[in-house]
Amino acid sequence: MAAIESILIDKTKLALATLYSADVANLVIKIEHTNPQFEGDYTVNVFPFLKLSGKKPEDTAAEIGEWFVANNTGVTAFNVVKGFLNLVVENSFWLSFFSANYPDAHFGIAQNGSKGQTVMIEYPSPNTNKPLHLGHLRNIFLGSSVAELMKANGYHVVHSCLYNDRGTNICKSMLAYQKWGKGETPESANIKGDHLVGQYYVKFATEYKLQVEELAAGGLSKEDAEKKAPLTQEVNDMLVKWEAGDEATRNLWQIMNGWVYQGFDITYQTLGIKPDKYYYESDVYNLGKETVAEGLEKGIFFKKDDGSIWIDLTADGLDQKVVLRSNGTTVYITQDIAVANEKEKDYKIDKSVYVVGNEQDYHFKVLFLILKKLGRKYADSLYHLSYGMVELPTGKMKSREGTVVDADDLMEIMISSAKQKTEELGKIEGLSEEEANKLFHTLGMGALRYFILKVDPKKKMMFNPEESIDFNGHTGPFIQYTHARIRSVLRKAEKAPVHTEGGHAEIHAVEKALIKRLYAFPATVQLAAESYDPAHVANYAYFLASDYNRFYHELTILKEENAAAREFRLALSLFTANVIKQSLQLLGVEAPERM
RNA sequence: GGUCCCAUAGCUCAGCUGGAUAGAGCAUCUGCCUUCUAAGCAGACGGUCAGGGGUUCGAGUCCCUUUGGGAUCACCA
Numbered sequence: 001m002a003a004i005e006s007i008l009i010d011k012t013k014l015a016l017a018t019l020y021s022a023d024v025a026n027l028v029i030k031i032e033h034t035n036p037q038f039e040g041d042y043t044v045n046v047f048p049f050l051k052l053s054g055k056k057p058e059d060t061a062a063e064i065g066e067w068f069v070a071n072n073t074g075v076t077a078f079n080v081v082k083g084f085l086n087l088v089v090e091n092s093f094w095l096s097f098f099s100a101n102y103p104d105a106h107f108g109i110a111q112n113g114s115k116g117q118t119v120m121i122e123y124p125s126p127n128t129n130k131p132l133h134l135g136h137l138r139n140i141f142l143g144s145s146v147a148e149l150m151k152a153n154g155y156h157v158v159h160s161c162l163y164n165d166r167g168t169n170i171c172k173s174m175l176a177y178q179k180w181g182k183g184e185t186p187e188s189a190n191i192k193g194d195h196l197v198g199q200y201y202v203k204f205a206t207e208y209k210l211q212v213e214e215l216a217a218g219g220l221s222k223e224d225a226e227k228k229a230p231l232t233q234e235v236n237d238m239l240v241k242w243e244a245g246d247e248a249t250r251n252l253w254q255i256m257n258g259w260v261y262q263g264f265d266i267t268y269q270t271l272g273i274k275p276d277k278y279y280y281e282s283d284v285y286n287l288g289k290e291t292v293a294e295g296l297e298k299g300i301f302f303k304k305d306d307g308s309i310w311i312d313l314t315a316d317g318l319d320q321k322v323v324l325r326s327n328g329t330t331v332y333i334t335q336d337i338a339v340a341n342e343k344e345k346d347y348k349i350d351k352s353v354y355v356v357g358n359e360q361d362y363h364f365k366v367l368f369l370i371l372k373k374l375g376r377k378y379a380d381s382l383y384h385l386s387y388g389m390v391e392l393p394t395g396k397m398k399s400r401e402g403t404v405v406d407a408d409d410l411m412e413i414m415i416s417s418a419k420q421k422t423e424e425l426g427k428i429e430g431l432s433e434e435e436a437n438k439l440f441h442t443l444g445m446g447a448l449r450y451f452i453l454k455v456d457p458k459k460k461m462m463f464n465p466e467e468s469i470d471f472n473g474h475t476g477p478f479i480q481y482t483h484a485r486i487r488s489v490l491r492k493a494e495k496a497p498v499h500t501e502g503g504h505a506e507i508h509a510v511e512k513a514l515i516k517r518l519y520a521f522p523a524t525v526q527l528a529a530e531s532y533d534p535a536h537v538a539n540y541a542y543f544l545a546s547d548y549n550r551f552y553h554e555l556t557i558l559k560e561e562n563a564a565a566r567e568f569r570l571a572l573s574l575f576t577a578n579v580i581k582q583s584l585q586l587l588g589v590e591a592p593e594r595m
Numbered sequence: 596g597g598u599c600c601c602a603u604a605g606c607u608c609a610g611c612u613g614g615a616u617a618g619a620g621c622a623u624c625u626g627c628c629u630u631c632u633a634a635g636c637a638g639a640c641g642g643u644c645a646g647g648g649g650u651u652c653g654a655g656u657c658c659c660u661u662u663g664g665g666a667u668c669a670c671c672a
Binding site for chain 1: 597598599601606609610611614615616619620630633635652664665669670671
């Protein structure tokens, strides 16, 4: 909560105690921003106080308002509408806030690590059998932005990435390559490694579907057909070989995964992300067995007749869950238990965030509960940042059917759209080719990140390609444009603005709106971090840019004749540019100097 | 069937812990570049906040219920 608000709350309590001899010790009071249609900065709703005052809403509000004005509280005027007491805070409050903070390039941002706590954020954790797609982009944008938010709130951040690099799905790509690959390589095919491997994953799915259809036509049920399909058996055999350490299988696995990692690294580079720590399922998948033994000993798990090991969570409203197969191999959740233990061993983590889609809500509920039952002390600091699926106007995305929006393709489209748009507007004049390309990247990626991050993470979102390349209105480029526009004004001013308190006492309505918006920035950053929701910052940045553009149109800056007013407006412009830049940075979006 | 999530303007989304006449953008229509970047600004049009009950001085927001959509409940990951 902003400082002024808690002061007004305390004063309101004092007013109630003084006027009505009320016991305010346990009273919870809320202060709201005054609705723009009324005069005032903050509003106190007096309905909850009527029992204390024993008077009508209007009279109660008026009495408290008069008390505020009479008692040197920083409130200069008030008005009453029904039960709403609108308070006008003295201009000097806003001006001194402004003077104290306008040149601060890090306003609202805590120093990295100042909180003395470490948070680990795991994203994007892809499978290594296909390239990244639009869903991964939402994951990556959320993960990297939340990381920035945590940093801005004083946490030390560790970015981790878990590669699901083994198992049935990986074997599918491998098998298809083995059967139909003819020794093709990313170099020979001139294609990114992850895309090449992904083609074989699709190839497998296609061939498998044919086999199943054929069997089904022969009279088998779909379920039986899937089990009896020769490819199913071949994949299982390959998995057994892999687990046994069969040299040829392991070699192929190493080679193909290597291709995928090379491809991912290129994509990561375009995205500007770099994990600090990688975990590989292939390294940890066996480690979970020790924990299973521990759980069995503690009586948390139990063994069934066939040798499989389970946990019964029915008392917690969940189901029974297998943690070790009858053949002694681990399942997904056992591996996640192992990874959690490894993370704890590797880092002293105070908080651990998993950025994973909401289709795994149940999985994480179970995982966290198991860790808690096992008595892991870190179990309470785990958080599943669950986000909704990205949908397309054409329907759902399915990797196996190739109906996904590929991450690399999409980024390329965004960047070339930015190029086209920029050239149309004639804005590349005076830029070197390198600068121009950098700008296209900044704008294209900014548009994409903003488009995805402005939506509440927990909600599923519709990705309309046509809307995403629109750079007008509520978009990243609109905010970037506002920043570039301000920088242009500041360049023309030639020297840094100097605003001295008291030099300029009058504030225009659009200036005041802007200052109030700037004042709200730190609270917004805090709220976004606490709720793991970058959308708060995204929407804030939009309103801030809007406020500035209104100010820009209504008032002159450089041409202002009154020197104090000119400096004030330049300083306000500087302050706004700084905060826009910070906001965009929290979203992983760059703020261009010109565009 | 059980559990969880979602439903706000033609479309995409805001709406913070319940508060005043529910806000933006896109789309459609109107104005504004010989003045600091028009990727901008101003205005018009557009809503029974899915339906129904309840709690409250007050409900888009909380509770119940119906409907519609999605996810999940694997010895897949």
